[in-house]
Amino acid sequence: MVKNHKMKDHGRDQGMTYLDRMAAMAEKQPENRIAAEAARLRAAAAACSIPDRCGPDIAPSPARGGFVLARQVELLPVGSDKVEAVHRGYGGRSAIRAADVFDAMLAAAARAKRPAPLTPGQIAIGRRYGHLVELLAADGTKLSSLEASFGSGAGRDWMDLRMEYTAELERMRLRLGDEPAMVLRRIRPSQRGRVLAPGERAPYIFTRRELIDGICLKGYSIKQVLALFSWQDNGRNAKAALEALSGALDAMIGYRSQKTS
Known part of the structure:
Protein backbone atom coordinates (compact mmCIF):
# COMPACT_ATOMS: atom_id res chain seq x y z
CA MET A 1 0.00 0.00 0.00
CA VAL A 2 1.38 3.42 -0.99
CA LYS A 3 1.49 5.75 1.99
CA ASN A 4 -0.41 8.99 1.54
CA HIS A 5 1.95 11.37 3.35
CA LYS A 6 0.13 14.40 2.05
CA MET A 7 -3.16 13.23 3.57
CA LYS A 8 -1.44 12.36 6.85
CA ASP A 9 0.21 15.79 7.06
CA HIS A 10 -3.13 17.42 6.35
CA GLY A 11 -4.68 15.29 9.07
CA ARG A 12 -2.23 16.55 11.69
CA ASP A 13 -3.46 20.08 11.10
CA GLN A 14 -7.20 19.56 10.66
CA GLY A 15 -7.89 16.20 12.36
CA MET A 16 -7.37 12.79 10.88
CA THR A 17 -10.21 11.39 8.82
CA TYR A 18 -11.61 7.89 9.32
CA LEU A 19 -9.51 6.53 6.46
CA ASP A 20 -6.40 8.12 7.96
CA ARG A 21 -7.05 6.35 11.27
CA MET A 22 -7.54 3.04 9.48
CA ALA A 23 -4.26 3.57 7.60
CA ALA A 24 -2.44 4.37 10.83
CA MET A 25 -3.78 1.20 12.49
CA ALA A 26 -2.82 -0.85 9.45
CA GLU A 27 0.75 0.45 9.75
CA LYS A 28 0.96 -0.67 13.40
CA GLN A 29 -0.76 -4.03 12.77
CA PRO A 30 -0.29 -5.54 9.31
CA GLU A 31 -3.59 -7.45 9.41
CA ASN A 32 -6.46 -5.97 7.48
CA ARG A 33 -8.93 -4.93 10.16
CA ILE A 34 -11.77 -4.38 7.71
CA ALA A 35 -11.37 -7.88 6.32
CA ALA A 36 -11.13 -9.31 9.84
CA GLU A 37 -14.34 -7.58 10.86
CA ALA A 38 -16.09 -8.78 7.70
CA ALA A 39 -14.98 -12.33 8.45
CA ARG A 40 -16.28 -12.04 12.02
CA LEU A 41 -19.68 -10.86 10.78
CA ARG A 42 -19.84 -13.69 8.24
CA ALA A 43 -19.05 -16.21 10.98
CA ALA A 44 -21.76 -14.74 13.24
CA ALA A 45 -24.29 -14.88 10.40
CA ALA A 46 -23.36 -18.47 9.58
CA ALA A 47 -23.67 -19.53 13.24
CA CYS A 48 -27.24 -18.22 13.49
CA SER A 49 -28.41 -19.26 10.02
CA ILE A 50 -31.74 -21.07 9.86
CA PRO A 51 -31.91 -24.44 8.02
CA ASP A 52 -33.81 -24.43 4.74
CA ARG A 53 -36.35 -26.94 6.04
CA CYS A 54 -37.62 -24.27 8.46
CA GLY A 55 -38.58 -21.86 5.68
CA PRO A 56 -37.88 -18.11 5.40
CA ASP A 57 -40.29 -16.91 8.11
CA ILE A 58 -37.85 -17.50 11.01
CA ALA A 59 -35.37 -14.65 11.06
CA PRO A 60 -31.74 -15.42 11.93
CA SER A 61 -30.59 -13.85 15.20
CA PRO A 62 -27.09 -14.09 16.74
CA ALA A 63 -28.60 -13.38 20.19
CA ARG A 64 -30.88 -16.41 19.98
CA GLY A 65 -28.16 -18.83 21.01
CA GLY A 66 -28.12 -22.52 20.23
CA PHE A 67 -31.26 -24.14 18.90
CA VAL A 68 -32.50 -27.50 17.68
CA LEU A 69 -35.10 -28.44 15.09
CA ALA A 70 -38.54 -29.38 16.41
CA ARG A 71 -40.88 -31.32 14.14
CA GLN A 72 -44.60 -31.20 14.78
CA VAL A 73 -45.54 -34.88 14.59
CA GLU A 74 -49.04 -36.36 14.85
CA LEU A 75 -49.79 -40.06 15.25
CA LEU A 76 -52.52 -41.21 12.86
CA PRO A 77 -54.17 -44.65 12.82
CA VAL A 78 -53.27 -46.94 9.95
CA GLY A 79 -55.53 -49.93 9.59
CA SER A 80 -56.87 -51.51 12.74
CA ASP A 81 -53.80 -51.88 14.95
CA LYS A 82 -51.05 -49.60 13.63
CA VAL A 83 -50.18 -45.91 13.80
CA GLU A 84 -48.04 -43.71 11.60
CA ALA A 85 -46.10 -40.58 12.56
CA VAL A 86 -47.04 -37.75 10.20
CA HIS A 87 -45.26 -34.41 10.05
CA ARG A 88 -47.83 -31.64 10.62
CA GLY A 89 -45.65 -28.54 10.50
CA TYR A 90 -47.04 -25.49 8.72
CA GLY A 91 -46.31 -25.87 5.03
CA GLY A 92 -44.35 -29.03 5.79
CA ARG A 93 -41.74 -26.98 7.64
CA SER A 94 -39.92 -27.61 10.89
CA ALA A 95 -39.82 -25.25 13.85
CA ILE A 96 -36.91 -24.45 16.17
CA ARG A 97 -36.59 -24.27 19.93
CA ALA A 98 -33.83 -23.19 22.25
CA ALA A 99 -31.28 -25.92 22.96
Missing part, protein backbone atom coordinates in the same frame (compact mmCIF):
# COMPACT_ATOMS: atom_id res chain seq x y z
CA ASP A 100 -30.75 -26.86 26.61
CA VAL A 101 -28.40 -28.97 28.70
CA PHE A 102 -30.30 -32.15 27.84
CA ASP A 103 -29.77 -31.53 24.12
CA ALA A 104 -26.06 -31.11 24.86
CA MET A 105 -26.00 -34.44 26.71
CA LEU A 106 -27.73 -36.25 23.85
CA ALA A 107 -25.43 -34.65 21.27
CA ALA A 108 -22.33 -35.61 23.26
CA ALA A 109 -23.55 -39.21 23.54
CA ALA A 110 -24.31 -39.34 19.81
CA ARG A 111 -20.83 -38.04 18.93
CA ALA A 112 -19.25 -40.69 21.14
CA LYS A 113 -21.64 -43.34 19.72
CA ARG A 114 -22.95 -44.12 23.19
CA PRO A 115 -26.56 -44.76 24.25
CA ALA A 116 -28.59 -41.78 25.42
CA PRO A 117 -27.72 -41.05 29.07
CA LEU A 118 -31.34 -40.28 30.01
CA THR A 119 -34.72 -41.56 28.88
CA PRO A 120 -37.31 -39.36 27.12
CA GLY A 121 -39.45 -39.42 30.28
CA GLN A 122 -36.59 -38.22 32.46
CA ILE A 123 -35.74 -35.42 30.05
CA ALA A 124 -39.41 -34.39 29.85
CA ILE A 125 -39.79 -34.14 33.64
CA GLY A 126 -36.53 -32.18 33.91
CA ARG A 127 -37.69 -29.68 31.31
CA ARG A 128 -41.10 -29.45 32.96
CA TYR A 129 -39.44 -28.66 36.28
CA GLY A 130 -37.38 -25.85 34.77
CA HIS A 131 -40.40 -24.48 32.92
CA LEU A 132 -42.54 -24.38 36.06
CA VAL A 133 -39.86 -22.59 38.09
CA GLU A 134 -39.34 -20.02 35.34
CA LEU A 135 -43.07 -19.53 34.83
CA LEU A 136 -43.86 -19.00 38.50
CA ALA A 137 -40.86 -16.71 39.00
CA ALA A 138 -41.77 -14.50 36.06
CA ASP A 139 -45.53 -14.09 36.39
CA GLY A 140 -45.26 -11.90 39.51
CA THR A 141 -44.77 -8.91 37.24
CA LYS A 142 -48.54 -8.95 36.60
CA LEU A 143 -48.12 -7.81 33.01
CA SER A 144 -51.26 -8.05 30.91
CA SER A 145 -49.53 -10.28 28.37
CA LEU A 146 -48.38 -12.66 31.08
CA GLU A 147 -51.79 -12.74 32.68
CA ALA A 148 -53.30 -13.50 29.29
CA SER A 149 -50.84 -16.36 28.83
CA PHE A 150 -52.24 -17.96 31.98
CA GLY A 151 -55.79 -17.78 30.64
CA SER A 152 -57.55 -20.60 28.87
CA GLY A 153 -60.63 -21.26 26.80
CA ALA A 154 -62.24 -23.01 29.76
CA GLY A 155 -62.45 -19.69 31.60
CA ARG A 156 -60.03 -20.69 34.35
CA ASP A 157 -58.81 -17.91 36.58
CA TRP A 158 -55.16 -16.81 36.64
CA MET A 159 -54.85 -17.56 40.35
CA ASP A 160 -56.31 -21.05 39.91
CA LEU A 161 -53.67 -21.90 37.33
CA ARG A 162 -50.92 -20.44 39.48
CA MET A 163 -52.01 -22.58 42.43
CA GLU A 164 -52.10 -25.64 40.17
CA TYR A 165 -48.58 -25.01 38.87
CA THR A 166 -47.29 -24.32 42.39
CA ALA A 167 -48.79 -27.58 43.66
CA GLU A 168 -47.23 -29.52 40.77
CA LEU A 169 -43.81 -28.02 41.49
CA GLU A 170 -44.12 -28.73 45.21
CA ARG A 171 -44.98 -32.37 44.50
CA MET A 172 -41.79 -32.72 42.45
CA ARG A 173 -39.69 -31.18 45.21
CA LEU A 174 -41.29 -33.34 47.92
CA ARG A 175 -40.41 -36.44 45.91
CA LEU A 176 -36.84 -35.21 45.63
CA GLY A 177 -36.46 -34.46 49.33
CA ASP A 178 -33.41 -32.85 50.91
CA GLU A 179 -31.37 -36.00 51.50
CA PRO A 180 -27.95 -36.44 49.89
CA ALA A 181 -27.84 -38.50 46.74
CA MET A 182 -27.24 -42.09 47.89
CA VAL A 183 -25.11 -42.96 44.85
CA LEU A 184 -22.67 -40.18 45.67
CA ARG A 185 -22.47 -41.13 49.34
CA ARG A 186 -20.97 -44.48 48.39
CA ILE A 187 -17.83 -42.78 47.05
CA ARG A 188 -15.11 -42.48 49.66
CA PRO A 189 -14.13 -38.94 50.70
CA SER A 190 -10.56 -39.60 49.57
CA GLN A 191 -11.85 -40.27 46.04
CA ARG A 192 -14.23 -37.33 45.82
CA GLY A 193 -11.95 -34.34 45.89
CA ARG A 194 -8.89 -32.90 44.29
CA VAL A 195 -5.92 -30.85 45.45
CA LEU A 196 -7.43 -27.70 46.93
CA ALA A 197 -6.10 -24.23 46.30
CA PRO A 198 -5.78 -21.81 49.24
CA GLY A 199 -9.24 -20.73 50.37
CA GLU A 200 -11.00 -23.44 48.35
CA ARG A 201 -13.61 -25.52 50.14
CA ALA A 202 -13.42 -29.27 50.52
CA PRO A 203 -15.80 -31.42 48.45
CA TYR A 204 -19.04 -32.44 50.11
CA ILE A 205 -22.08 -34.51 49.29
CA PHE A 206 -24.74 -32.47 47.53
CA THR A 207 -28.43 -33.27 47.59
CA ARG A 208 -30.61 -34.42 44.73
CA ARG A 209 -32.37 -31.05 44.84
CA GLU A 210 -29.06 -29.21 44.39
CA LEU A 211 -28.17 -31.52 41.51
CA ILE A 212 -31.54 -30.99 39.80
CA ASP A 213 -31.40 -27.21 40.27
CA GLY A 214 -27.90 -27.07 38.80
CA ILE A 215 -28.87 -29.10 35.73
CA CYS A 216 -32.47 -28.02 35.05
CA LEU A 217 -32.39 -24.38 36.19
CA LYS A 218 -28.83 -23.19 35.67
CA GLY A 219 -28.04 -25.36 32.67
CA TYR A 220 -24.85 -26.80 34.19
CA SER A 221 -23.25 -29.88 32.71
CA ILE A 222 -22.25 -32.83 34.90
CA LYS A 223 -18.67 -31.58 34.81
CA GLN A 224 -19.73 -28.09 35.94
CA VAL A 225 -21.82 -29.51 38.79
CA LEU A 226 -18.84 -31.51 40.04
CA ALA A 227 -16.64 -28.41 39.87
CA LEU A 228 -19.29 -26.35 41.68
CA PHE A 229 -19.10 -28.67 44.70
CA SER A 230 -15.31 -29.12 44.46
CA TRP A 231 -15.46 -32.71 43.25
CA GLN A 232 -12.73 -34.12 41.07
CA ASP A 233 -13.74 -34.39 37.42
CA ASN A 234 -13.02 -38.02 36.61
CA GLY A 235 -14.93 -40.86 35.04
CA ARG A 236 -15.97 -42.45 38.34
CA ASN A 237 -17.43 -39.25 39.78
CA ALA A 238 -19.10 -38.26 36.50
CA LYS A 239 -20.73 -41.69 36.21
CA ALA A 240 -21.96 -41.50 39.81
CA ALA A 241 -23.35 -37.98 39.31
CA LEU A 242 -25.16 -39.05 36.13
CA GLU A 243 -26.61 -42.06 37.95
CA ALA A 244 -27.74 -39.75 40.76
CA LEU A 245 -29.34 -37.42 38.20
CA SER A 246 -31.17 -40.34 36.62
CA GLY A 247 -32.48 -41.46 40.01
CA ALA A 248 -33.54 -37.92 40.94
CA LEU A 249 -35.49 -37.50 37.72
CA ASP A 250 -37.16 -40.88 38.30
CA ALA A 251 -38.16 -39.72 41.78
CA MET A 252 -39.71 -36.58 40.31
CA ILE A 253 -41.75 -38.74 37.94
CA GLY A 254 -43.00 -40.76 40.90
CA TYR A 255 -40.96 -43.97 40.68
CA ARG A 256 -39.86 -45.53 43.93
CA SER A 257 -37.45 -48.44 43.76
CA GLN A 258 -37.70 -49.14 40.06
CA LYS A 259 -36.09 -46.78 37.55
CA THR A 260 -36.70 -45.91 33.92
CA SER A 261 -33.03 -46.20 32.97
